[in-house]
Amino acid sequence: MTTTQNYAVAGMTCGHCEVAIRSEVSEIPGVIEIDVSAQTGRLAVTAEQALDDAAVVAAVNEAGYQASRS
Structure with missing residues (x-):
């Protein structure tokens, strides 16, 4: 079972x-997927277990x- 947790990230401006x-x-x-966007200031981390x-x-x-x- 995987879980995804979302974070707000301050200070990102570029790739x-x-x-x-x-x-x-x-x-x-345990991290299997990372979606990070400077444009939205968001980070989503998917892992095999709770992070x-x-x-x-x-x-x-x-x-x-x-x-x-x-």
């Missing part, structure tokens, strides 16, 4: 931002942006 976030979030174990919000927020922070569950 490079999307790539940076995708790269960091993809390192979280730890703190892990996603930390990954986005590592990329240089701020995320919150939406």
